[in-house]
Amino acid sequence: MRANPVLLVGTLDTKGHELAFVRDLLRRQGLATLIIDVGSSGAPVVPADIDREEVFQRAGTSLALVRERGDRGLAVATAAQGVARLVTELASKMSIAGIFGLGGSAGTEIATSAMRQLPFGVPKVMVSTLASGQTRPYVRGSDITMVFPVADIAGLNRLSRTALTNAALGLAGMVRLPREPENIDASRPVVAATMFGVTTPCVDRARHVLEEGSVEVIVFHATGVGGQAMEGLVRDGQIAGVLDLTTTEIADELVGGVLSAGPDRLEAAGRHRVPQVVSLGALDMVNFGPMATVPSQFAGRKFHAHNPSVTLMRTTSAENERIGLYMAEVLSRAQGPVVLLIPRRGLSALDAPGQPFHDPDADDALFSTLTRELAVHPQIRVESRDEHINDSSFATAAARAMAEQLSLRKGL
16 A cells, blocks of 8 residues: 555546546656545446445445446445545555545545545545535535536546646645644643634633633634534544533524534534533524525514524524433533533623523523433533623633633543
C-alpha cells in the first residue's frame, strides 16, 4: 500500500477517464494516489487500485448481489456505506494525504460519504454538478471543499479539463504547501461552545471568562450544521470540554424546523467522556424560512419575523415537555461529567418581559420536566438559577462550571 496517498473516489465505468486525468495531474505534482472504484454497472474503463468488489464487501454484500437487485438507489447507498467503511479502515492503517471525488448526484453521495470519515484538516475536494445548489446533505459538519464544474462531468473537454485541473491543483496545494507555523499553546484545553444570535451576550461573556483562564474557546453557530460540526470534532478527539449553552437545534429536530443538527445532537460528548456544561439557549423557538414556507400544521401559532428569510415560532408547553424528556434521556446516558444550568428568567433575547416570546408557563414545562427526570440521576448536577440566560452572572457561572470540570478531569 502506498504511503500517504491521495484517495481518488469515483465510478470508473462512467467517470474513469476523468478520474485518470486527475490522477495523472496529481502524480506530476509528486503525489501518490490510490483510486477506489465505486461503480456498479458497466465495466471500468481504467484500472483501480481498490476495486468495486472490495467496496461492496465492506458493506456486507457483493457486486453480484447488488446487480441482481437491479436497484440503482440501493447500489448507490450500498457503495456509500462500503467506501465509508473502507476509508475509515485505511485511515487507521496509514496517513491519508487528501481525498478527491468527482461525479453527479450518485458520485457525490458516495464520495462525500468517504470524505466525512476523515478528520478535520485532511484536504477534501469534491467536484460535483450539485455544488451550486444545496450542499448541506453532502458537506454536513465536515470541511469538504465543493467545486462546481459548470458543465456536466461527461468526457474531457475544454470546460471539464479546466475545472478538474483547478480542483486537482487546489488539492495538491493543500497537501504540498508548507503550513504557516501557528502560535498555539498546546497546553491550553479547547472548549467548544454553541451560540445563536439571541444568546450571543451569554456565550461571549462565558468565552471571555474562559479565555482569561487560558482556555481556547471555539464557537459554533447553532444552525444545524454548526451542531453537526461540533459533534464531529468531539468524536475526533479534538475537544476537551463542551459548553453547550445553545441547544436550540434539538427543538428543530423534534418539532420540525429547518435547523436540525440530526438525531444524534447532544450525544458525542457523553459517549466520549468529554465534560459538558449544558443549558437551554433558544429552546423557546423553532426556525423556518420565509413565512410562506412554514408548514400549514403550524397555522395559528406565535411567530416572529427575524428577517425576510427567517421566521421563528414559539415553542409550546407540550413541545418543551417533549424536549425536556429527550434531553434528560440523552444526558442520563453520558459517561463523562455533566452540569445542566437552568436559566429560570428566560431562554433567549426574545424570551424576556416585554419580548414576543416571553412565556413563563412554556418555559416552566421544560424546567420541571428536566428537573423531575434528572432527579434520579445524581451523577448529573442540575443547577436552577434565577437569572436570564443572557445575564452576565449566568454566563460567568457557566464558564466557571466548565473550568471546574476541566480541572477535575485533569486530576483523573
